[in-house]
Amino acid sequence: MMKESGSTTELDLALVHALQIQPRAAWTDLAPSLGVTAVTLARRWERLTGEGLAWLSAVPGPAFSRTRCSAFVLVKCRPAAREALAARIAGLDEAATVELTAPGGADLLLDVLARDMAGVHRFIDEHLARLPGVTAVECLFATSLYTEGSRWRLGSLDSAQLSALARPDRTDQGGERSRAALGDIDRELLEALAHDGRLGLAALAERLGTSAATVRRRLGGLTRSGTVAFRCDMARHLTGLPVSVTFRGRAPVRDANGLHRTLATLPGCRLVAAVTGGANLLATYWLPSIGAVQHHETAMHARLPSLEITDRVIGVRTVKRMGHLLDADGRRVATRPIQCW
Template sequence: MVASSPRPEPMPAATIASPLLVAGNRCGGYCAGTGRKVRSVRRNRAREPVHMRETVVASELDLALVHALQLRPRASWAELAPPLGVTPGTLARRWERLTGAGLAWVYAAPGREFSRTRCSAFVLVRCRPGARGRLAERLAGLREVVTVELTASGSAALLLDVLAPDLPSLTALVLERLERLPGVTGVDTLLTTSLPLEASRWRLRSLDAGQLAALGRAGARPRDPVSSVGLDDVDHALLDVLVRDGRAGFAALAEHTGASPATVRRRLRRLTESGVIVFRCDMADELTGLPVPVTFLGRAPARDVNAVHRTLAALAECRLVAAVTGRDNILVTLWLPGVGDIQRRETALCARLPSLTVTDRIVGLRTVKRMGHLLDQQGRRTGTRSIRPW
């Protein structure tokens, strides 16, 4: 079972190199001309071996694989191999290499049912100078705080994504825990009323039209739930595994839960079709080519909000659109190629959406935690602090 301790589960350390770096260099990687993986070892002054980190170069096939898993996160390698033009074994090896390096990962996240029946919010945290790093580390240890981002905005030092089973639980978290943390000088809470676009629908755009057609649709859109879906111990045990590894097999899930593979299959189908969970394939910044996240806060007249949501959600670089409470009623997160694109994108948006007034631009400096997964300064996954918002 998943441990209750907040200690993160470590991931193998690795780096991604520029394609200009040749395989088999002295820092490790693949031995040129042989395809063999080699481990570089040096010794410190005490003559103890120190293993260098493996160098991983992402190829076009790797990018296509990640895009395919965004569309069908739990598809078998045999299903994905024909559209990608390689063998299942090749895909399995590629995926093991990517996940081992922390460059890509699949996991279960709260789905549409959560936003309708439970409570989520974006929280802006202000703090004293010098306290931000310590606060980020402490906040990353809280299960309810699923995402922690250090920002360059003057209005907040940290941007949090918080999930709770209900409004009283969220209120207790903000008033009794977040506001009382040492170094915190202010907290603004923006309750989420709807999510016209959530992160699982963002795409890498590495597949061509033929590959997309061969892969088909990721599946039917889940029906709108009319009430909260009841979860028992078996469901929670499944979720505890899937938030860490969304591609865990039915046999492994059955062993973890003590249920039969057939029962696990039925439960998983119910969880996905009801919108309790959605599977995501996420990746490090190096793979996206969009290393600058910016969150725009803005407001629009109520009569125009839905049209603004649709326009924002159609943008290729848009990762999330949320309707929020407070002075502003729209929150949108874009992933952009560079800092210089922020002003250009805002100008284009305001020209296209004259009823939208942008009130703040929150630029992400570093994401410490994203939906329970801990990231290093390059956005590579280094471990997990599993979430349990259900």
């Protein structure tokens, strides 16, 4: 009998890990590595997504950081306004992620995505700063994004399974490697895949009113150019890593490249970015306990003596993660597709 992990089984966790590696692979391709039938995988995934425990969606790809603008915004507000303010900010398209943080510093941590710096400024000046309850805003522009959530792995597969799944996912690939500005069909395609990143070519073609061949060509161009990536995520409490911490640090510019490689190899890494401001590095980890925060900082100090940690932001609850609205248990309850392409 399979061991239960909360309301998930080991097979569920292995399935999520497999989809993080091969997000749009056919169930028949994943089944041999996971030791079950394709029908079983389809049924398990339907349950996970139906209950909001896991989801797979299109997100901005690696080209985004080269052509668009990412920023991390720390918001202070009146204590009584925290919950209502977080829910209101989650309704804004530019706020891709909204996290309530532990008292003592900032009250909210936002990931903001926009087409350019002016878009971030408009979001802050015209929307965020005018919301009732906001008392202060600090904006950190990402100058380099070394790793982010779509590259995070659950760690549920063994070495043999990882080896079997290591081949490149060529599903739906095709088309040109570089792209000009997105057309209407591209935007409709991205919106559909933001809700469900595993929609098949035929279903997408029907939604868009075009052919499956056109969808395949368009999607191939978007993925090969790095415009879009696919990300499989899960309610955090089911991962065994319930604690989220974002370290802010200061390091000499000459050490930045070496530092980011080391930071990304520490367990639980979700994000490493170079940012503007006095603290020029930002790194987020999902950890098994609050005690692990100190252990991580100790490891950083031992391996990266030139890095000075200046702040530790503990996430209490994620209200929105990369366009997906979450309940108090971290389950997906709705989607507001990212509009920054």
